[in-house]
Amino acid sequence: MKTPVETAVAVWKPVLIRALVAAIFGISTIFLRDPEVSLLKYGVAAYLVFSGTAMWEYLRREPVPEAMRGPLSMAAAAWMVGAIVLLFLSDTVAIAWVAAATLLLGGIAELVAWARHRREFIPARDQLYTGLIGVGTAVGLALFNHLDPHGLLGIIGGGAIIIAVVMAISGFGFRHDAGSEADSAASGGFPGGAPKD
Numbered sequence: 756m757k758t759p760v761e762t763a764v765a766v767w768k769p770v771l772i773r774a775l776v777a778a779i780f781g782i783s784t785i786f787l788r789d790p791e792v793s794l795l796k797y798g799v800a801a802y803l804v805f806s807g808t809a810m811w812e813y814l815r816r817e818p819v820p821e822a823m824r825g826p827l828s829m830a831a832a833a834w835m836v837g838a839i840v841l842l843f844l845s846d847t848v849a850i851a852w853v854a855a856a857t858l859l860l861g862g863i864a865e866l867v868a869w870a871r872h873r874r875e876f877i878p879a880r881d882q883l884y885t886g887l888i889g890v891g892t893a894v895g896l897a898l899f900n901h902l903d904p905h906g907l908l909g910i911i912g913g914g915a916i917i918i919a920v921v922m923a924i925s926g927f928g929f930r931h932d933a934g935s936e937a938d939s940a941a942s943g944g945f946p947g948g949a950p951k952d
Contacts, residue, residue, distance in 0.1 A: 757932055758877045758878065758928075758929055758932040759818075759877075759932075760932065760933060760934065761818060762818040762876070762877065762878065762929075763929040763930070763932035763933035764933040765816040765817055765818045765819075766813060766816055766818070766819075766878050766929055767926050767927075767929035767930040767933055768812075768926075769809055769810075769812040769813035769816065770813065770878070770881070770922055770925055770926035770929060771922070771923065771926035771927070771930070772809045772812065773806060773809035773810065773813070773918070773922050773926075774918070774919045774920075774921075774922030774923040774925075774926055775919075776802065776805040776806055776809055777802075777806065777915040777916070777918040777919035777922065778915075778916070778919035778923070780798065780801075780802040780805075780911075780912060780915045781912045781913070781914075781915035781916035781918075781919055782912075782916070783798070783912070784798075784908040784909060784911070784912025784913075784915075785912065787905065787908060788905070789905060790904045790905055790908060791904065792845060792846075792847055792850070792904055794904065795847065795850060795904035795907060795908055796841045796842065796844055796845075796850050797841075797842070798908065799838075799841055799850070799854055799908075799911055800837075800838040800839075800841040800842055801838075802911070802915065803834040803835070803837050803838040803841075803857060804834070804835060804838045806831075806834055807830075807831040807832070807834035807835045807838070808831075810827055810830060810831040810834070811828075811831050813827070814827040814828060814831070818876070819876070819878075820872055820875065820876050820879075822871065822872070823868050823871065823872045823876060823879060826864040826865070826867040826868040826871075827864065827865070827868050827882075829860070829864040830860070830861040830862075830864035830865050830868075831861075833857055833860040833861045833864065834857060834861055836857070837853060837854065837856070837857025837858075837860075838857075840853050840857075841853055841854065847900075847902070847903065847904060847907060848900050848901065850907065851896045851897075851899075851900035851902070851907050852896070852897070852900055854893075854896055854907070854911060855892075855893040855894075855896035855897045855900070856893070857893075858889045858890075858892050858893040858896070858911075858914075859889070859890060859893035859894075861889050862885075862886045862887065862888070862889025862890035862891075862892075862893060863886065863889075863890065864886075865882040865885050865886030865889060866882065866883065866886035866887070866890070868882045868886075869881075869882035869883040869886060878925070878929070881921065881922070881925050884918075884921045885918055885921065885922070888914050888917050888918050888921070889914070891914065892910060892911060892913075892914035895910045895914075896910055896911070
């Protein structure tokens with residue numbers, strides 16, 4: 756089903772931004788051989804902050820249903836709060852549990868957004884996949900919280916890579932559906948999709 760043009764114009768950028776954030780974090784975890792605890796907590800915190808920022812930008816777009824902004828705001832807020840808490844931790848098990856709780860809350864919030872709005876708002880269907888990935892990553896962290904920083908980054912990074920792929924496919928799909936209108940938005944205009952103040 757093709758996404759309405761005004762919706763596609765409004766959402767393709769923030770969707771691709773989230774994909775880029777997830778891709779950068781996920782790919783970077785592949786090349787970290789023996790990361791310190793500090794790199795684990797700061798890296799995951801940065802990933803959560805930038806993911807939350809991308810989500811805020813997404814939910815501010817005009818076509819996003821007002822009622823859908825509630826659960827998505829909760830997801831973004833959970834990621835932000837989780838990032839702050841991580842900065843004060845120095846134990847890998849504690850970091851694993853906090854990251855798991857943060858991703859679980861965000862995942863559940865996205866699943867709620869999907870369940871309530873998937874029929875009326877086509878982009879909401881993406882929240883099924885991102886929500887399940889978030890919950891799945893949280894479960895993985897809870898089950899393997901004893902791993903070292905490299906192992907924990909592998910779990911979170913693996914989930915991030917999957918999210919990056921899903922969001923990239925979706926974002927480029929919206930970009931295609933937007934057609935020539937996307938070029939106008941890219942040059943500074945936001946027809947049908949200006950972010951709310």
